[in-house]
Amino acid sequence: MVLIGVFVYGFIGNTVWTSMTDWGGSGSLALDPEKHFIGLDNYVDLFTGFLSGGFRQDLVNAVYYSLMLLGGAVGLGMFIAILLDRKPWGEGFLRTVFLYPMSLSFIVSGTIWRWLLAPQGGVNVLPTYAGLKPLHFDWLSSTGAVLVFNWQHLFSVLLYVAAFFMILLGLWGMRHDPRKAIRRWLVPGIVVGAATWLFGGLLPDALFMEEEHGFNLATLGIIIATIWQYSGYTMALYLAGFNGISQDLRDAAMLDGAGEVGYYRHVAIPMLKPITISAVIILSHISLKMFDLIFAMTGPDNAETGHPALTMYLTTFRANDFARGAAIAVVLFLVAATFIIPYLVSQYKQRRRG
Amino acid sequence: MTARKFSPGSVLLYGTLALLALFFLMPAYMAVVTALKLPADISLPTAWEFPETLNWASFSQAIDLLRPAFVNSIILTLSATAGSTVLGSLNGYVFAKWKFKGSEVVFTLFLFGMFIPYQVILIPLFQTLRAMHLYGGLPGLILAHVVYGLPITSLIFRNFYAQIPTALIESARLDGAGFFSIYLRIVFPLSVPGFVVTSLWQFTQIWNEFLWGICLTRHADNPITVGLAQLAGGQAVSWNLPMAGSIMAAVPVLAIYIFLGRYFIRGLLAGSVKE
Numbered sequence: 001m002v003l004i005g006v007f008v009y010g011f012i013g014n015t016v017w018t019s020m021t022d023w024g025g026s027g028s029l030a031l032d033p034e035k036h037f038i039g040l041d042n043y044v045d046l047f048t049g050f051l052s053g054g055f056r057q058d059l060v061n062a063v064y065y066s067l068m069l070l071g072g073a074v075g076l077g078m079f080i081a082i083l084l085d086r087k088p089w090g091e092g093f094l095r096t097v098f099l100y101p102m103s104l105s106f107i108v109s110g111t112i113w114r115w116l117l118a119p120q121g122g123v124n125v126l127p128t129y130a131g132l133k134p135l136h137f138d139w140l141s142s143t144g145a146v147l148v149f150n151w152q153h154l155f156s157v158l159l160y161v162a163a164f165f166m167i168l169l170g171l172w173g174m175r176h177d178p179r180k181a182i183r184r185w186l187v188p189g190i191v192v193g194a195a196t197w198l199f200g201g202l203l204p205d206a207l208f209m210e211e212e213h214g215f216n217l218a219t220l221g222i223i224i225a226t227i228w229q230y231s232g233y234t235m236a237l238y239l240a241g242f243n244g245i246s247q248d249l250r251d252a253a254m255l256d257g258a259g260e261v262g263y264y265r266h267v268a269i270p271m272l273k274p275i276t277i278s279a280v281i282i283l284s285h286i287s288l289k290m291f292d293l294i295f296a297m298t299g300p301d302n303a304e305t306g307h308p309a310l311t312m313y314l315t316t317f318r319a320n321d322f323a324r325g326a327a328i329a330v331v332l333f334l335v336a337a338t339f340i341i342p343y344l345v346s347q348y349k350q351r352r353r354g
Numbered sequence: 355m356t357a358r359k360f361s362p363g364s365v366l367l368y369g370t371l372a373l374l375a376l377f378f379l380m381p382a383y384m385a386v387v388t389a390l391k392l393p394a395d396i397s398l399p400t401a402w403e404f405p406e407t408l409n410w411a412s413f414s415q416a417i418d419l420l421r422p423a424f425v426n427s428i429i430l431t432l433s434a435t436a437g438s439t440v441l442g443s444l445n446g447y448v449f450a451k452w453k454f455k456g457s458e459v460v461f462t463l464f465l466f467g468m469f470i471p472y473q474v475i476l477i478p479l480f481q482t483l484r485a486m487h488l489y490g491g492l493p494g495l496i497l498a499h500v501v502y503g504l505p506i507t508s509l510i511f512r513n514f515y516a517q518i519p520t521a522l523i524e525s526a527r528l529d530g531a532g533f534f535s536i537y538l539r540i541v542f543p544l545s546v547p548g549f550v551v552t553s554l555w556q557f558t559q560i561w562n563e564f565l566w567g568i569c570l571t572r573h574a575d576n577p578i579t580v581g582l583a584q585l586a587g588g589q590a591v592s593w594n595l596p597m598a599g600s601i602m603a604a605v606p607v608l609a610i611y612i613f614l615g616r617y618f619i620r621g622l623l624a625g626s627v628k629e
Contacts, residue, residue, distance in 0.1 A: 296586065
């Protein structure tokens with residue numbers, strides 16, 4: 001226990017401190033390197049520095065990557081679980097097939113997928129077997145990007161996204177409790193959106209120059225590989241959940257006139273909300289520290305597919321810039337902590353009650 | 355369930371399942387086919403076709419290249435699994451049966467160690483191991499895996515021991531048995547399934563780990579994942595070797611998964627859905 005105390009909390013503290021020094025450059029590998037306290041300069045530089053555009057691209061990538069991985073893996077896993085819940089012939093075999101990628105190392109799957117997504121082969125030539133033309137998509141080397149925005153406008157973009165989700169939540173809540181939905185989500189959402197639109201020009205620029213960031217198309221290949229590897233995991237979670245729902249409840253729902261679709265939509269999936277929450281937490285945690293797979297698939301070759309976890313490694317151990325690496329790690333850690341701490345606290349409260 | 359025969363619904367169901375199964379098996383097929391080809395026969399347009407002549411030489415070549423890393427991985431995985439499992443079992447025993455004031459808080463703080471992105475502890479870990487003269491070799495890597503494996507192993511064991519009736523422990527305590535004698539005489543013999551689940555889980559995790567492997571070991575002590583990444587990393591490689599290497603790196607964990615899949619899945623579920 002003392003070990004964990006030192007190795008987890010002590011080390012986090014140490015990294016935070018390192019991130020505020022100028023440790024790096026030549027001589028940084030000496031046993032007792034020179035370090036000077038420089039406060040938050042590393043963070044300021046990461047977010048506004050002229051040469052740190054790569055890191056900002058990484059952050060944008062990580063956000064898109066996490067969202068698509070969550071949607072893809074939870075959606076596909078749930079879909080397969082529903083199919084298998086109908087107990088088709090060969091269910092055990094199929095379950096093995098869907099879950100085996102989970103047991104593989106990211107390095108193994110990354111290597112194989114890199115070959116599958118090679119520019120003139122693999123997946124791109126598959127359509128020729130059906131008599132179609134081959135695809136010409138640069139899965140891993142593409143540098144094209146969609147959903148581009150200017151980092152200067154970061155604050156207004158964030159506000160627009162917040163407004164959009166508030167309005168969405170409001171519309172969704174209308175069915176249950178229209179008054180609360182309007183007061184809590186819809187009206188504030190519209191106000192925020194309108195205010196951003198009207199007074200957005202007054203917001204400070206997040207950067208002194210124009211810098212475009214977007215969803216890099218080559219990340220798509222990495223996302224497909226990750227979904228391939230992890231949807232079996234969500235499938236196993238949901239299958240275990242579905243099996244835990246009693247047959248009586250299912251029959252009762254059927255008697256009440258719920259069809260198959262209705263049963264899953266109104267009974268089974270709402271009942272498994274805790275499972276969905278765990279899956280989301282675990283998957284976003286995985287996507288935040290995603291390093292091995294990207295390393296094996298595009299590696300340092302295509303900087304456009306970068307991810308903070310990968311950049312942290314490259315900055316720290318290839319460029320020996322320990323302080324900057326530490327700063328990146330702390331950013332990652334803070335992002336992870338924002339959703340893991342509430343999760344652990346709720347688990348803790350559950351245990352107290354239980 | 356009513357028996358359905360060839361209704362449109364079941365055709366759709368099996369069709370979808372078959373397509374999905376193909377999608378999931380595609381990479382495995384590709385790896386095997388490519389590994390069995392002669393280097394000269396590998397070309398992008400014919401990547402999907404079955405090789406005309408089977409070439410097993412890639413495997414022996416890959417084995418030659420990866421043997422040191424493979425051996426390292428076996429030593430690393432076995433000792434780190436054993437260490438973290440035994441310590442995790444003791445921890446789980448404390449958290450489940452010797453609750454002290456604030457033990458739930460400590461447990462929650464403990465679990466947090468499972469969820470941190472390991473990048474955030476990487477630099478101090480690197481420094482500490484170097485100061486302890488453990489950097490670069492296997493012992494340092496083993497130590498790291500044992501320590502950071504503790505949260506998950508403690509969690510699995512704690513949930514497992516929660517099922518052992520407390521009355522059993524209480525009565526043993528009344529008979530004058532102490533902490534360790536209760537553990538050895540009562541808890542340990544009951545925890546064989548727990549040990550199987552936990553050690554299989556740790557085995558696959560440690561076997562597949564890459565970040566620490568690449569950051570904390572020198573070339574001679576690289577585990578298999580690092581060896582494979584280097585084998586596949588060069589630009590001019592012919593793909594039969596990395597594919598054979600991938601299969602080699604995958605076989606131990608795949609074997610566990612296929613033959614002991616039930617326990618593996620239990621570890622998987624324990625790692626996520628608590629209570």
